[in-house]
Amino acid sequence: MLTVEDLTMQFGGVKAVNKCSFTINEGTITGLIGPNGAGKTTTFNLIAGALKPTSGKIYFQGQDITGKATHQLFHQGLVRTFQIPHEFARMTVLENLMVVPPNQPGEAIWNNWLMPKKVFDREEEVKARAEDTLDFLQITHLRDEYAGNLSGGQKKLLELGRTMMTDAKLVLLDEPGAGVNPTLILKIRDMIARLRDERGYTFCLIEHDMDMISSLCDPVIVLAEGTVLMEGDIHDIRQNKAVIDAYLGGGAA
Amino acid sequence: MDLFYGYFLYAISLVTIGGIYAILTLGLNIQWGFAGLFNAGIAGFFAIGAYSAAILTTMPTDRHLGGYEMPYIVAALVAMVASGLIAWVIGKICLRLRSDYLAIATIGIAEIIRLVFKNEVWATNGHRGISEVPKPFEGLPQPWNDLAFLAIVGLIVLAVYLLSERAHKSPWGRVMTAIRENEPASHAAGKNIETFRMQGFVIGSMIMALAGAMMSHYLKFINPAVSEPIASTFLVWVMLIVGGSGNNKGAIIGAFLMWFIWSGTELVLSTIVQNIPPDLLSYLPADLSVRLAYVRIFMIGLLLQIFLQKYPSGIFPEKRPIAR
Ligand SMILES: Nc1ncnc2c1ncn2[C@@H]1O[C@H](COP(=O)(O)OP(=O)(O)OP(=O)(O)O)[C@@H](O)[C@H]1O
Numbered sequence: 001m002l003t004v005e006d007l008t009m010q011f012g013g014v015k016a017v018n019k020c021s022f023t024i025n026e027g028t029i030t031g032l033i034g035p036n037g038a039g040k041t042t043t044f045n046l047i048a049g050a051l052k053p054t055s056g057k058i059y060f061q062g063q064d065i066t067g068k069a070t071h072q073l074f075h076q077g078l079v080r081t082f083q084i085p086h087e088f089a090r091m092t093v094l095e096n097l098m099v100v101p102p103n104q105p106g107e108a109i110w111n112n113w114l115m116p117k118k119v120f121d122r123e124e125e126v127k128a129r130a131e132d133t134l135d136f137l138q139i140t141h142l143r144d145e146y147a148g149n150l151s152g153g154q155k156k157l158l159e160l161g162r163t164m165m166t167d168a169k170l171v172l173l174d175e176p177g178a179g180v181n182p183t184l185i186l187k188i189r190d191m192i193a194r195l196r197d198e199r200g201y202t203f204c205l206i207e208h209d210m211d212m213i214s215s216l217c218d219p220v221i222v223l224a225e226g227t228v229l230m231e232g233d234i235h236d237i238r239q240n241k242a243v244i245d246a247y248l249g250g251g252a253a
Numbered sequence: 254m255d256l257f258y259g260y261f262l263y264a265i266s267l268v269t270i271g272g273i274y275a276i277l278t279l280g281l282n283i284q285w286g287f288a289g290l291f292n293a294g295i296a297g298f299f300a301i302g303a304y305s306a307a308i309l310t311t312m313p314t315d316r317h318l319g320g321y322e323m324p325y326i327v328a329a330l331v332a333m334v335a336s337g338l339i340a341w342v343i344g345k346i347c348l349r350l351r352s353d354y355l356a357i358a359t360i361g362i363a364e365i366i367r368l369v370f371k372n373e374v375w376a377t378n379g380h381r382g383i384s385e386v387p388k389p390f391e392g393l394p395q396p397w398n399d400l401a402f403l404a405i406v407g408l409i410v411l412a413v414y415l416l417s418e419r420a421h422k423s424p425w426g427r428v429m430t431a432i433r434e435n436e437p438a439s440h441a442a443g444k445n446i447e448t449f450r451m452q453g454f455v456i457g458s459m460i461m462a463l464a465g466a467m468m469s470h471y472l473k474f475i476n477p478a479v480s481e482p483i484a485s486t487f488l489v490w491v492m493l494i495v496g497g498s499g500n501n502k503g504a505i506i507g508a509f510l511m512w513f514i515w516s517g518t519e520l521v522l523s524t525i526v527q528n529i530p531p532d533l534l535s536y537l538p539a540d541l542s543v544r545l546a547y548v549r550i551f552m553i554g555l556l557l558q559i560f561l562q563k564y565p566s567g568i569f570p571e572k573r574p575i576a577r
């Protein structure tokens with residue numbers, strides 16, 4: 001579904017991503033792990049079009065998408081979340097979700113004056129979907145709260161909720177569990193699995209929570225210093241000496 | 254009774270110009286309040302509207318370009334389209350750059366526009382300006398002509414308010430706010446930031462031109478002073494900030510309030526100057542009345558500080574609609 005070829009991103013003297021190549025297959029939940037500063041978030045930024053790579057190619061569903069703008073990729077079904085929550089602070093939680101869906105006639109300003117009925121009908125659909133999402137995330141009580149007032153973990157949930165507001169094909173999740181309490185992490189885990197099974201999403205998941213990775217992800221890609229250190233089944237990865245040294249540490253095996 | 258009638262006429266003119274400022278402020282609210290675009294050249298768009306309307310509606314004359322004698326509505330529409338086109342060109346260049354560039358560019362453009370109107374004497378009659386601009390209902394007897402004009406201004410304020418309010422509450426307004434709040438996230442939600450920003454910038458500039466057209470018909474005269482930044486840019490910003498940026502009601506209230514204060518300070522200061530005893534006056538600088546104009550600006554600045562202490566987000570802070 002997504003193939004990355006010799007992807008390189010250089011910031012000044014630092015090669016945050018260095019000749020990185022891997023593939024994400026359709027229907028998988030592919031884990032992306034590695035030490036802090038390994039280049040995981042940068043890789044997401046490159047795939048999602050937030051950064052233009054120094055060199056290398058990215059293919060999505062057989063099409064070269066290197067350097068394509070983020071909003072275009074969204075409409076092709078490539079959606080991402082941010083490691084640091086990017087909420088719309090002075091908008092309500094409900095609005096934060098309602099802004100996401102594509103094909104909203106009311107986004108063309110004149111339709112609001114000329115075709116209020118059409119706008120209204122779609123608006124009802126969008127609202128219903130947003131409310132379902134809030135329900136799913138169990139944050140319905142925060143519906144009319146300004147998103148800027150949410151706690152860190154609640155913002156992470158909202159971040160995740162935004163990806164549920166569109167019919168995505170590939171979802172890039174950057175540490176969805178970071179700062180979220182353990183019971184909720186389990187819920188997020190189930191939710192990701194359900195979205196894959198029920199809606200056919202493909203995921204690429206960055207996480208430092210190894211329980212989440214091992215229970216969800218197959219395969220797992222280990223990044224270190226901007227390149228793929230190893231790729232494969234989580235059990236093999238846990239046994240691998242290089243990965244243990246670079247990331248997992250002695251106790252993890 | 255005569256004195257009362259004089260006050261009455263003064264009050265009408267105060268409210269009329271206040272209304273024209275309300276249109277301007279509503280335009281700025283779309284740009285800054287909704288879209289977060291810093292337009293520091295409001296005066297330029299205002300002047301484009303004023304001059305276009307004046308040139309398009311006046312009788313033939315050899316003092317300046319003109320003689321088209323277009324109907325008011327057509328002239329106003331052309332004025333708006335001209336302003337929108339210029340905004341579009343500026344937007345094409347600046348909206349993709351960092352946001353401060355837009356501020357710098359709009360200051361520059363407004364200054365260029367001012368200089369063009371001042372120096373292209375063949376078209377604009379230079380600093381002497383365009384006179385005998387027709388005014389709707391000017392045939393009616395006093396005060397009905399002024400009241401009728403006020404009614405038009407009132408209707409335009411209402412119409413712009415309603416359209417803008419609808420837009421703000423709509424999915425369009427939601428996207429605009431989202432972009433203002435968080436660019437990367439809006440991008441990741443599939444929104445084409447440049448397109449939306451452009452729309453806000455162009456629409457706001459068109460509304461500013463409409464205000465300019467109204468001003469030129471109201472005064473029946475227009476000269477490059479309309480593009481002075483103090484009264485046409487700075488004051489409008491103060492109006493929006495005091496009223497509450499992002500809130501259409503606030504924009505209107507702020508416009509009237511600050512316009513009354515601004516006119517009031519003029520009245521108060523000139524009264525003071527007139528009543529200074531002559532022997533004291535000899536100790537004061539000779540160009541006192543000129544200097545007092547700056548005291549006004551100082552006072553408005555001070556007032557802004559006081560307001561912002563008390564109402565940090567304006568009298569009517571922005572409110573996002575709560576969907577039921
Ligand atoms: N915009 C940037 N400018 C300069 N350097 C950057 C930039 N973005 C990332 N880097 C550098 O690139 C490297 C990789 O950063 P990245 O955020 O991709 O790490 P990560 O794998 O996501 O780490 P973490 O697990 O801590 O989130 C780091 O050394 C970082 O300092």
Ligand SMILES: [Mg+2]
Pocket residue numbers: 040041042083
């Ligand atoms: Mg990261």
